[in-house]
Amino acid sequence: MNLFKRNHKVERKYIFINKLLGKNIWENLPCKSDKIIRKKNKEKALNESLRTNSPLIEKWYWPNGARSFFSFRADMDAGNEESLLSFLETIGPWSKSLSLFVCGKAYVEKKQLLQKVADLKAEVGNHTYTHYVFTGRDRNLINLELTEQLLASVNIKPLGYVGPASFFHTSMYDVLEEKGYDYTSSFGLAHDDYPFFPPKNAETYKMVEIPFHCLGDRFHKFGLELDSNDVRVFFEQLLEKKYHRCEPMFIYGHPDIPGRMGDHPDLVKHICEKALSYDDVCTGNMADIAAWWKRRHEATADIIYDRENDRVIAKNYHGSEDVYWSIQISEDCIYLVSGDDLQKGIPLEELKLYKKINLTATPYAAIGAIVESSPTKISLRTKIGNFRNKYRRNKRMIRELKLASLSLKKG
Numbered sequence: 001m002n003l004f005k006r007n008h009k010v011e012r013k014y015i016f017i018n019k020l021l022g023k024n025i026w027e028n029l030p031c032k033s034d035k036i037i038r039k040k041n042k043e044k045a046l047n048e049s050l051r052t053n054s055p056l057i058e059k060w061y062w063p064n065g066a067r068s069f070f071s072f073r074a075d076m077d078a079g080n081e082e083s084l085l086s087f088l089e090t091i092g093p094w095s096k097s098l099s100l101f102v103c104g105k106a107y108v109e110k111k112q113l114l115q116k117v118a119d120l121k122a123e124v125g126n127h128t129y130t131h132y133v134f135t136g137r138d139r140n141l142i143n144l145e146l147t148e149q150l151l152a153s154v155n156i157k158p159l160g161y162v163g164p165a166s167f168f169h170t171s172m173y174d175v176l177e178e179k180g181y182d183y184t185s186s187f188g189l190a191h192d193d194y195p196f197f198p199p200k201n202a203e204t205y206k207m208v209e210i211p212f213h214c215l216g217d218r219f220h221k222f223g224l225e226l227d228s229n230d231v232r233v234f235f236e237q238l239l240e241k242k243y244h245r246c247e248p249m250f251i252y253g254h255p256d257i258p259g260r261m262g263d264h265p266d267l268v269k270h271i272c273e274k275a276l277s278y279d280d281v282c283t284g285n286m287a288d289i290a291a292w293w294k295r296r297h298e299a300t301a302d303i304i305y306d307r308e309n310d311r312v313i314a315k316n317y318h319g320s321e322d323v324y325w326s327i328q329i330s331e332d333c334i335y336l337v338s339g340d341d342l343q344k345g346i347p348l349e350e351l352k353l354y355k356k357i358n359l360t361a362t363p364y365a366a367i368g369a370i371v372e373s374s375p376t377k378i379s380l381r382t383k384i385g386n387f388r389n390k391y392r393r394n395k396r397m398i399r400e401l402k403l404a405s406l407s408l409k410k411g
């Protein structure tokens with residue numbers, strides 16, 4: 001079965017915030033997640049290695065054996081000047097960890113704001129022109145190029161793409177690949193996961209998909225203020241959990257919508273400070289993550305468990321120095337070693353000399369996770385209504401795109 005097609009549909013998923021807040025926040029996310037399949041495969045591999053008394057050796061997720069990677073994604077959807085300027089000022093000290101994504105139609109008359117964004121020297125990417133994804137290649141091409149033109153006016157060439165809302169279509173990814181984009185990030189495809197190369201028929205795209213945690217700054221819609229203690233504690237616990245699980249700290253928000261992250265500098269500061277309070281968390285923008293994931297992917301070696309001498313050794317090693325490896329010989333912990341160490345050979349009894357990561361007792365395991373809930377029953381009437389809305393939106397977007405491309409050609 002084509003995994004990509006199966007992943008295609010989204011549905012409302014509820015996310016756990018804390019025990020007292022009965023009302024769970026929802027987001028539209030992919031119906032099926034490959035994360036669960038991957039987790040099961042890993043369990044299988046571990047069981048097999050424990051059964052055969054041989055170590056499980058895998059490529060480590062982050063550069064130089066770091067426990068996690070922190071990156072902040074800011075989707076510029078609305079063009080509100082006051083909020084955006086407040087955000088740019090707040091995020092200044094962390095601009096190396098930041099990628100901003102411009103939705104063209106919100107900035108078409110606001111070149112002076114785009115210039116301020118460019119002056120920050122943070123990474124800037126493409127968030128389409130219409131904040132929509134079409135089902136056809138040609139419209140998606142125009143949708144990207146209109147924003148590329150805007151960005152070119154402030155000397156920015158985007159390398160990355162963030163999908164608007166949970167819209168997703170393979171024709172958009174085909175165009176992105178043709179245009180040479182380095183990475184993508186779409187809630188319609190994945191969220192809250194390690195990076196991966198999205199499947200394309202029997203192969204994969206060359207772009208790295210970077211899935212972010214889906215909860216950013218839409219809390220207000222569910223009766224939770226962004227400056228409330230609940231939201232502050234939620235992010236604290238989410239980051240703590242990510243650290244202990246060695247999962248990515250990929251957090252996003254909106255810098256230019258009134259009432260969102262741009263208007264809450266204390267929260268933004270708190271998130272950045274908390275994430276980087278750990279000394280073995282590395283950081284960078286999304287182009288850095290994509291470059292790292294490609295380096296990691298390219299590392300190859302023949303790794304052998306020499307049972308007689310009870311040691312692990314790598315032959316024919318090709319890989320960047322910052323690629324590390326994990327060695328696991330029991331269920332409760334792993335050890336991280338460098339490629340150099342592996343090539344010299346590591347006696348298993350010396351493993352305790354290397355960096356150890358405990359796998360037991362993850363704090364706040366439920367925070368930010370999807371809550372299992374019975375599927376919501378949708379009446380036929382609602383279904384017809386939804387279909388009609390979708391149809392009308394599509395027509396409206398086609399019209400918008402046409403108008404925008406005409407007026408930009410004239411100008």
Ligand SMILES: [Zn+2]
Binds near residue numbers: 075103131165
């Ligand atoms: Zn957006």
